Amino acid sequence: MTETWGNRPFRVGVIGAGSVAALHLDAAADLPEVEVAAVCDVRLSAAEQLAARFGARAYADHTAMFAAGGLDGVLITAPHSLHAPITVDAAAAGLHVLVEKPMATTLEDGQRMIDACATHGVQLAVGHVLHFLPSVREAWRILRSGSLGRPVVITERRTARYERGSRPDWFFDPVLAGGGILMNVGTHSIDKAQWLGGAAATSVHGYVWNQPGVEVETESVGLLELANGVRVVLSVTGTGLPFHDETEVVCEHGALRLSRRDGLWTYRGDEAVQVVTPEQDDIVAAFREQLADFVASCRDGRAPAVDAAYGQSVVATALALYASAERADSARIPGLNAEVAA
Template structure:
């Protein structure tokens, strides 16, 4: 599979390194508006450099692409790839509206190409260990999840497009919150039926910099997500409360289980975990192109976007918002649970 990367930003090198070690995948092209930025990712692997993704798609040099660009550009790029019969791994969030998500899916179905959304949490070692432990049944049913993650949404700390709602779709919720929503509903074991959210705009930023989301899943699991900007110490921890104990996952340290006062570490994080995750995600994408079922399906990816949009509505209105099954006519929240 000849692979191209559109957008040579921060994680592009992780995709390139993954392609370099996987049999049957060759990085053949990198596109970025700045040729020098694209060249830094392309040159170690002898890949061609483009500054116009349309020219790259039309050049006949790729069979699949990774779309690693600002959020609102995903739709037009996926549609263009599909029109050329090119498979797509599109970074999260899938898009900035549900309508765009549907249009992307429909275009790929018509073109008979595979589209997978890059939700990297499913491939992180500490989250894999967390999921495996829950699946073992030792901790019993999941009852509650607290997901706390710090970020930095000071305008000087990020490229300008992150603060342009027309391009980014929002602030900390659609960017960092998409990761938290993804992993919380995955680990919680069911889609969400209700979300209540609040946001803060600090540092003079035109988008939200901080916020909280309180979510009820279809199976009754309660989820609380906290995203805080510019904290004294970086935080990225999931705490899962179960019938027989608790479990935490943190990419800096690992995964820990506590049962009746005894703590056991079941995964120790390493500096290679992030690269391993991107390599595994690319391998999963290549398998999907060959006909396998991807680890993360399109319905889940769309649900993450749905929840981000509902969180914005809730934060603006000050009231909870029903989503998914609870939002369907004739179905109450009690019925959904």
């Protein structure tokens, strides 16, 4: 039976008309319980082009889009530092919010978002889409089953192109982006380590470096300690290396390796088993499942799979890595009462 918002689909608008917005809207088009109603971007031509694919209205100002009505929720894919003011405006308009990661660029902005959505009685979900990727979900299930024993050490390594021209210019503006490769790509890695490790980070020791002429960092490494004692080694680099996205989790009785190139493998003694093949790892399906969870949380009044408190914990870890790098010493992370999302 098709789930609807009352007797009609849940109507969404998206703010930001880039490549990530297109993934969200392609996911929406695959869900009969969702209707793409509006697209907003300060570049009106970009909004019009994306909106035309879905028969949606186009706007250059999100407040005008909200004032026009006809929406139940919004997907925010704007530059990172704009997440907070747009979320506050959306909540005041009575709209549920799914905001892309990182949730915010400061903890103060994140709290403003949480407070606004609580005040107006709307949902606030954070788009850590890896929670819906088949290989990552299966890795989480295996680790929670206890079949490999307790996780002890996690190694998380990721590369991405991070020179000018590789992505929109705002990613290289430290105010709009809130940082460089750590805040943008590294928050994926922090999220994955925390979720698979079963706890939020409590302390870090970090280092960042930027290529000459680039205002934001293009390299980041860090050591993280999670609240349950699991140690994490984190490396995110943007300088010319081949694509690499791999996580290794060493446990008491075995290990697993999660790779975008090779899929998911488990190891026990001399036995190596491929659990998920790369072909089964579907990012489009992950965006679809994420949106379906968001809509269901709005309909049922339950918490989304990735809530705002958890989103804050990822931002807090990234900010602590920056602070550690600046003073060349370890940094503690303030307690945020965040539970690792299920």
